Amino acid sequence: MTLLAAPEQAPAVLEARGLTKHFAVHGTAAAGRRLLRRGRGLPAGPAPVVHAVDDVSLQLTPAHVTAVVGESGSGKSTLARLLARLVMPTSGELLLGGKPAPAGQRRRIDYAKTVQMVLQDPFASLNPVHDVHYHLSRPFRVHGLAKPGADLDDKIAAVLERVALTPADAFWHKYPHELSGGQRQRVAIARAIAVQPRVLLADEPVSMLDVSIRLGVLNLLGDLRDREHLAVLYITHDIASARYLADKIVVMYAGQVVESGPAVQVTDSPAHPYTQLLLSAAPDPERTTPVTLRGRGAPPSAVAPPSGCRFRTRCPHAMAICAEQVPPAFPAGPAHVSSCWLLDTSVPRRRSAASTGPAADGNGPAAGGDRTDLGEEK
Amino acid sequence: MTGGRSERLLEIRGLCVDYGQGPAAVHAVTDADLVLDRGEVLGLAGESGSGKSTLVMAATRLLRPPGVITGGEVRLYPGDGSSVDLLEAGYSALRVLRWSQVSLVLQSAMNALNPVMTIRVQLTDALAAHLPNLSRKERHARAAELLAMVGISGDRLASYPHELSGGMRQRVMIAMALALRPQVVIMDEPTTALDVVTQREILEELKDLRDQFGFSILFITHDLSLLIEIADSIAVMYAGRLVERAPANALFRAPRHPYTLGLLSSFPPLHGPRVAMTGIPGSPPDLRMLPSGCVFHPRCRFAVDRCSVGAPPLETAGGDRVAACWRLHGDGPVPVPPELAVPEPDLAMRSMP
Numbered sequence: 017m018t019l020l021a022a023p024e025q026a027p028a029v030l031e032a033r034g035l036t037k038h039f040a041v042h043g044t045a046a047a048g049r050r051l052l053r054r055g056r057g058l059p060a061g062p063a064p065v066v067h068a069v070d071d072v073s074l075q076l077t078p079a080h081v082t083a084v085v086g087e088s089g090s091g092k093s094t095l096a097r098l099l100a101r102l103v104m105p106t107s108g109e110l111l112l113g114g115k116p117a118p119a120g121q122r123r124r125i126d127y128a129k130t131v132q133m134v135l136q137d138p139f140a141s142l143n144p145v146h147d148v149h150y151h152l153s154r155p156f157r158v159h160g161l162a163k164p165g166a167d168l169d170d171k172i173a174a175v176l177e178r179v180a181l182t183p184a185d186a187f188w189h190k191y192p193h194e195l196s197g198g199q200r201q202r203v204a205i206a207r208a209i210a211v212q213p214r215v216l217l218a219d220e221p222v223s224m225l226d227v228s229i230r231l232g233v234l235n236l237l238g239d240l241r242d243r244e245h246l247a248v249l250y251i252t253h254d255i256a257s258a259r260y261l262a263d264k265i266v267v268m269y270a271g272q273v274v275e276s277g278p279a280v281q282v283t284d285s286p287a288h289p290y291t292q293l294l295l296s297a298a299p300d301p302e303r304t305t306p307v308t309l310r311g312r313g314a315p316p317s318a319v320a321p322p323s324g325c326r327f328r329t330r331c332p333h334a335m336a337i338c339a340e341q342v343p344p345a346f347p348a349g350p351a352h353v354s355s356c357w358l359l360d361t362s363v364p365r366r367r368s369a370a371s372t373g374p375a376a377d378g379n380g381p382a383a384g385g386d387r388t389d390l391g392e393e394k
Numbered sequence: 395m396t397g398g399r400s401e402r403l404l405e406i407r408g409l410c411v412d413y414g415q416g417p418a419a420v421h422a423v424t425d426a427d428l429v430l431d432r433g434e435v436l437g438l439a440g441e442s443g444s445g446k447s448t449l450v451m452a453a454t455r456l457l458r459p460p461g462v463i464t465g466g467e468v469r470l471y472p473g474d475g476s477s478v479d480l481l482e483a484g485y486s487a488l489r490v491l492r493w494s495q496v497s498l499v500l501q502s503a504m505n506a507l508n509p510v511m512t513i514r515v516q517l518t519d520a521l522a523a524h525l526p527n528l529s530r531k532e533r534h535a536r537a538a539e540l541l542a543m544v545g546i547s548g549d550r551l552a553s554y555p556h557e558l559s560g561g562m563r564q565r566v567m568i569a570m571a572l573a574l575r576p577q578v579v580i581m582d583e584p585t586t587a588l589d590v591v592t593q594r595e596i597l598e599e600l601k602d603l604r605d606q607f608g609f610s611i612l613f614i615t616h617d618l619s620l621l622i623e624i625a626d627s628i629a630v631m632y633a634g635r636l637v638e639r640a641p642a643n644a645l646f647r648a649p650r651h652p653y654t655l656g657l658l659s660s661f662p663p664l665h666g667p668r669v670a671m672t673g674i675p676g677s678p679p680d681l682r683m684l685p686s687g688c689v690f691h692p693r694c695r696f697a698v699d700r701c702s703v704g705a706p707p708l709e710t711a712g713g714d715r716v717a718a719c720w721r722l723h724g725d726g727p728v729p730v731p732p733e734l735a736v737p738e739p740d741l742a743m744r745s746m747p
Contacts, residue, residue, distance in 0.1 A: 226442055228678070259668070280668065
């Protein structure tokens, strides 16, 4: 494992530049509000949208695992779907091997040959009426990579071996219900890597599995990175597993990337207050002092996110500028960036203002304040 | 945590639970012993299918068919010197005990709360049933008080469950469980579906409430690393059996059962150098086809011949801890594996009277 990412290694296989996805809000409530405004002679305003992913830039490089960490609703699964071309971005670019990714339905199949996805729940992603052999024959058939018969069987045996399901013929004719959770997820991974993709997008691949077999699947992803030089995107809410597996960690909050950098550095010296909050809340048997959560409360509404920095409504260090301007990515270490105004060295006063300001209030009042916020939301 | 001799509150002895009857029965819980002391947080850890939920559902007599309790006793000591065997108690006796002495918080607050009733109705339901003398007004005041206790403003009483966030719903469940000041609160994966920050907030509130009211918690989760932080002592289950029970810190620093050791090394640490970890090879057994001898032996890296022959009993492993492993004390030429013989932390401190 590379502990510190080498500066600018191999060029990215898959690169997202300013990727944005807004989903339209349907339903009577949104339409009704707009009608009401129109009735009062007010402009109806823009149609409401859910800001699922906003201006995310990301590079997936060969033989590296990039972990995306965030709470539910932070946009990490939408990001994976964008990268898999399952949803089309509202704006922004997706570059595959330096060239814009194809958009048309016909070219999709070529794209899928390079970028494959593994989903969270292997109980749902495998078809219960088909056996392992059928599941693994599909990628070869769809992409025209093997002739039916001995050729196909050999290739299926080989791919089962790559995910350590051996002997292969013991698994061929098993149906999903005959496999354990870990074996099912291995079949799903085998299906994804059958076409020799260069990018593997894994959306919470272990969160549905039993605790004792999670590491086996994580180690398999690590092996695929090392042996086959796959670029892996590992989406998770478990920052400890991201630290274990990933070379690089990207932290998302409310649809935006707030911090990214080498995995160990991000977890050992987090620069963004949200990352600090996540780490302080994560279970840690080694912890000897009581937890102090700085930034209680819940993520903001994705329909009307706060201006400026989206974390500012919970942030213990929030300053005036945080509401005014979206913080750009400031350097926080080698290959480590964080979108927080605290890191803006151009104005030294800010840092001191932050460390004495709201932090001095302690936790009590902050907690009370949050709850009233929640109440007012309705 | 507690100094000196502690007072027991709930005692489960030899509890056996099957699903189905006759030769096809699946033994979901086999011979489980658990003791919950007053004011204690007892953690119950194990993977899915290990029988942890079945155990508490049986102990509270909430188990539904085809679940059958085939043996054992569950004694509740309400503190007035008497004791009740919950497995023997009649329906009317249980009605009185439930919620007033023992309450339950379930994992999925969305399913546990009734979606077509307001929070107010659901919070006052137990109050109306158990305290018939309370007036309607008093009940509502009490409901608002309960909500305030878990940090939700009283105007939320008129809300329906879908109007609350996941964390707030789980808080409502906790408020409900504490409505009648029970002595035992059983929590079955109460924070599993929540985000880490919300989980931590709720755990902190729970700790404050426990300090305030002094109830005991039986906390069930698959997340052993979380349990080590919040529990006083931990029991680990595997394939329906208790395999180890120890104070939380001792279990973490010096596990005595290979399964506990494996489970502990399945959680990557948040600090320190990154080292390759292996988890536990294989997968949890099918309860219909359990291996012979020790149920863990096919996955155990310390297994010896004896392990496939007979099931090891729960034996004392020093101090107030027990483990069920043939290699616990070493056996002639077969010594205790060094990984399982790590000296306990602060043994000196705990042995003081």
